Amino acid sequence: MSILIFIGLRQSMYLILFVIWIFSCNDKSFIESRIYGTWEGVHSGKKLIFEFRDDQTCDFVFINEEDGSMEIVSGNYEINFSKKPVMLSVRNIPQFDHPLYTIVEFVEIDVIKLADFAPRWRLRPIAFNLYTSMSLKRVKKST
Numbered sequence: 201m202s203i204l205i206f207i208g209l210r211q212s213m214y215l216i217l218f219v220i221w222i223f224s225c226n227d228k229s230f231i232e233s234r235i236y237g238t239w240e241g242v243h244s245g246k247k248l249i250f251e252f253r254d255d256q257t258c259d260f261v262f263i264n265e266e267d268g269s270m271e272i273v274s275g276n277y278e279i280n281f282s283k284k285p286v287m288l289s290v291r292n293i294p295q296f297d298h299p300l301y302t303i304v305e306f307v308e309i310d311v312i313k314l315a316d317f318a319p320r321w322r323l324r325p326i327a328f329n330l331y332t333s334m335s336l337k338r339v340k341k342s343t
Contacts, residue, residue: 234309235252238339239251273300274294288304299321300318300319310337311337311338313333313335315329
């Protein structure tokens with residue numbers, strides 16, 4: 201009888217270790233890859249095209265819908281999924297003498313929401329504002 205209990209405990213221990221291993225192997229690269237790709241939206245009379253690449257570089261294109269003028273901002277981004285809301289920082293921006301800080305929410309698999317950008321870390325938004333937040337949809341790649 202005690203041998204059967206020992207075997208049952210041993211199998212239970214393996215099962216528990218297996219479950220712990222599965223949860224601890226949470227694929228960080230999969231989580232981070234959720235941002236990769238091209239995202240589009242419209243905000244304050246401008247068409248927005250944001251591209252996040254897997255080498256941590258990004259381009260933000262702002263196209264004025266009235267006159268078609270375009271502004272491009274490039275940099276290196278860092279996204280922190282361990283914080284809630286998720287924090288997004290863009291540094292090494294040749295067009296500015298300061299980084300940009302914001303928060304991002306993954307509304308759906310192909311929809312994100314960004315708060316306004318702040319020039320300083322301490323001024324980063326901590327919540328989304330209905331009037332100033334930007335909603336972007338992922339651009340599907342045509343095959």
